[in-house]
Amino acid sequence: MDGLFNFHVITDNFTYFMIGRFPHGPLGGLGLTIYLAVVSCILSFFGGLVLGLLSLVRNPFISYPVNLFINAVRGLPLLMVIFWMYFLLPALMGRTVPESQTVIMGLTLFTSAYMSQIVRAGIEGIPAGQTEAAISTGLKHWQVMLYIVLPQGLRNMIPSFVNQFVSLIKDTSLAFIVGVSELTHVATQVNNRTMAYPTEIFIFIAVIYFFLCYAFTSLSRWLEERLAWRKAI
């Protein structure tokens, strides 16, 4: 070995890091990481929307349990949520559940709880005058929410959603624990096989994660500036 580092281990396994055994086998590596993050993000957007709206319902018999649930999930480590899914899903569904689905469900449940707080803050950020004006024009409560408050609120929520997506990308690394072959898992596999290059391998995947997440962090900042309401003064 010449020099301190030997990055041949990266170039030799590059396609494996990127897509796993994809054309001949299941998708893995970075491709699977992005797939897990995107699917969980879409699901938890709707999960967060439902939980956020329910947590604002006037009826305490609905809002109280929903808030309790949201706070309970937020109080747990993601790892715990994934383990719960790993146990409960097969028991509840009466069949074995593939690991990648377990992880998607775990990530969705966990992220929905955080998304619901974004939705809540976005809705509460719309001035009460808007609601009052809409009601006085004869709209019903659900119409006010659907046509007046949510369209404005969702716009304000976009940067926070993008930030949450960045967290989600980072959180997909936990799929490693239940054996889903996403980027981190692939890295440990290559590390176990080659033995001698852990530094190179983990620096490499850290850099990949960094570029991916940094791109979206920057997007979120740009959107925040772009979408800011023009102030009167």
Added chain:
Amino acid sequence: MLTYQFDWSVVTSGKYFEWLVSGFKVTLQLSVVGIVLAFIVGLLIAVMRMSNFRPVRWFALAYLEFFRNTPLLVQIFFWYFGSYKILPTAVNDWLNSTNFEFAAAVIALTIYTSAFIAEDIRSGVLSIPREQMEAARSAGFSYLRSMQYIILPQAVRITVPPLVNQFLNLAKNSSLAMTIGVMELTYQARQVESYTFKGFEAFTAATVVYLVLSTSITALVHIYDKRVLNPNRAV
């Protein structure tokens, strides 16, 4: 599921109960050592981030962006498996003579959390109106004394709730240390599960501990918020 026999005695007494308790202790150790170190490093990075000297500011910015945009698990693996090539021999020897799993977890948690704390501290300082500094300076305080007596005391008060939140995040994140064999709460819950097949009981016990921890600390922040930060607000 219907045929499952619950046996709560597994986790309420005896050997497995002691495993869980020892796991909780390790979780607390990781969290407390981690938050103290992360606060010190975070303060340092925050000060560097606000420095007028560009290279220092850029270093702090690169540190913040890199460690915030990389998964904690990858950082843990890096310090555990890969750090020996970049650390001096003396440090490696010292780390190997101690509990290396614990040390690697603390290093990773500290660095990861410090990046978040630095931003909290910075926004705390930035939230103090500029006029406070100008008034202090015109009253004859030097820059450092104005920071010490006027700006920082106010900034710290504002920064306490986000810092406590970071402590909670750290406690939750410390569960990832199980992947390198640190025997904290989640690790022990899993151990109990694999020894007794009572996974439901074991994970319920761990869940309850995490929830009690986070609920009680959140409640304390809430009281602090009411009593100290907004004592005069009606609601």
